Amino acid sequence: MISIIGAGSWGSALYHAIKQKVEGEIVITSRRRRNIEGFVDIEKALESEYIVIAIAAQAIKNFLKKYNLKDKKVLVASKGIDKDELKFLNEIFEEYVSINDLAFLSGPSFAKEVKENKPTALVIASKNMELAKKFKTFFPKFIKIYIDDDVEGIEVAGAYKNVIAIAAGICEGLNLGANAKAALISRGLVEIDRFGEFFGAKKDTFLDVAGAGDLFLTANSTMSRNYRVGINLAKGKVLDDILNELGEVAEGVYTTEAIYKLSQKNNIYTPIATEVYKILYTGKKPVESLRDLLI
Numbered sequence: 001m002i003s004i005i006g007a008g009s010w011g012s013a014l015y016h017a018i019k020q021k022v023e024g025e026i027v028i029t030s031r032r033r034r035n036i037e038g039f040v041d042i043e044k045a046l047e048s049e050y051i052v053i054a055i056a057a058q059a060i061k062n063f064l065k066k067y068n069l070k071d072k073k074v075l076v077a078s079k080g081i082d083k084d085e086l087k088f089l090n091e092i093f094e095e096y097v098s099i100n101d102l103a104f105l106s107g108p109s110f111a112k113e114v115k116e117n118k119p120t121a122l123v124i125a126s127k128n129m130e131l132a133k134k135f136k137t138f139f140p141k142f143i144k145i146y147i148d149d150d151v152e153g154i155e156v157a158g159a160y161k162n163v164i165a166i167a168a169g170i171c172e173g174l175n176l177g178a179n180a181k182a183a184l185i186s187r188g189l190v191e192i193d194r195f196g197e198f199f200g201a202k203k204d205t206f207l208d209v210a211g212a213g214d215l216f217l218t219a220n221s222t223m224s225r226n227y228r229v230g231i232n233l234a235k236g237k238v239l240d241d242i243l244n245e246l247g248e249v250a251e252g253v254y255t256t257e258a259i260y261k262l263s264q265k266n267n268i269y270t271p272i273a274t275e276v277y278k279i280l281y282t283g284k285k286p287v288e289s290l291r292d293l294l295i
C-alpha cells in the first residue's frame with residue numbers, strides 16, 4: 001500500500017499518476033479532510049509501508065515531529081530548504097528516518113500536466129539504489145523515471161530553481177526582454193551549480209532534467225507559481241497580497257531566505273538569490289535589483 005501525504009496540487013497529481021500503475025493500492029491524506037477519491041485520515045495513511053511526502057517544505061519538520069515515519073519507506077516530493085534550521089530536506093528527514101529508507105523525487109513537472117497524463121521525466125535519488133528502483137515501479141509509463149544517487153544535487157536543484165524562477169518572473173514583469181531572461185536563467189544555472197557543489201552535489205545533476213530541465217520549465221512559464229510571484233512583484237504588488245491571491249505554496253519565497261543565509265554563512269557567491277532576497281525581505285525595488293544584476 002502507498003500513501004500520499006499532502007492533497008494539494010502536487011500530492012493530488014501524484015495520486016492520479018501512481019494510481020494508474022498500482023490500481024487500488026493507494027490512498028491520499030491531508031491535514032484538512034477533503035472530499036476526494038482515495039482520501040483517508042492521516043492515521044490510516046500511516047499504516048502503509050510506502051509513503052510519498054508532498055506537503056510544503058516549511059511544514060515538514062513539524063510533521064516529522066508529530067508523526068512517526070520510522071521504518072517506513074519514504075519518497076520526498078517537496079522542493080525547498082528549511083529556512084529556520086537552514087537544512088536541506090534530506091538532512092531534516094535523516095534525523096527521523098534511516099537514510100536507507102529515504103528517496104527524493106524531483107524534475108520538471110507541473111502538476112496540471114501530470115494530471116493530463118502528459119509525458120514527463122523525473123529523477124528519483126537515493127543512497128539506496130534498490131529503494132529508488134522500487135519507487136520507480138510505482139510510476140506509470142507516461143512518467144519516465146531516472147534513478148540517481150546524488151541526493152544533495154537533487155535537493156539543491158529542486159529548491160534553487162524556484163528562486164531563479166522568481167527572478168525570471170520579475171524580468172518578464174518588467175518587460176526587459178527575452179535576451180535578459182535567457183541571461184538570468186543561464187547565470188542562474190551557474191549559480192545553482194556553484195552553491196550545489198559547495199554542499200557536495202555533482203555538476204552532472206545540474207545539467208540534467210532535475211537541474212537545467214526544471215529550471216527551464218519553471219523560470220519560463222506562467223504555469224509556475226514562483227514565476228507568477230516574480231511577475232506580480234515587478235508590478236509593484238505587496239508580497240503578502242501576492243501570496244494570499246495565489247492560494248498555493250510558492251516555495252521560492254522561503255527558499256530564497258534559506259539560500260541567502262546559507263550563502264552568507266559559507267561565503268558562497270549567489271548574486272541572483274541575494275537580489276531576490278533584497279526584493280522580498282528588504283523592500284529593494286525590483287527594477288533596481290534587475291539593473292544591478294544585468295548591467
Ligand SMILES: NC(=O)C1=CN([C@@H]2O[C@H](COP(=O)(O)OP(=O)(O)OC[C@H]3O[C@@H](n4cnc5c(N)ncnc54)[C@H](O)[C@@H]3O)[C@@H](O)[C@H]2O)C=CC1
Pocket residue numbers: 005006007008009010011030031032054055056057059063077078079080109110111112247248249251
Ligand atoms: N505543484 C507542482 O507542480 C509541483 C509541486 N512540487 C512541490 O510539492 C510541494 C507541495 O506543493 P503543492 O502541492 O503544489 O502546493 P499546494 O499549496 O497545492 O499544497 C500544499 C500542501 O501542503 C500542505 N501543507 C501546507 N502547510 C502545511 C502544514 N503546516 N502542515 C501540514 N501540511 C501542510 C497542504 O495541506 C497541502 O496539502 C512543494 O514543495 C512544491 O514545490 C513539486 C513538483 C511539482
Ligand SMILES: O=C(CO)COP(=O)(O)O
Pocket residue numbers: 079107108109110111162165214217218223224225226227249250251
Ligand atoms: O516544481 C514545479 C515544476 O517542476 C512547480 O513549480 P511552481 O511551484 O513554481 O509552480
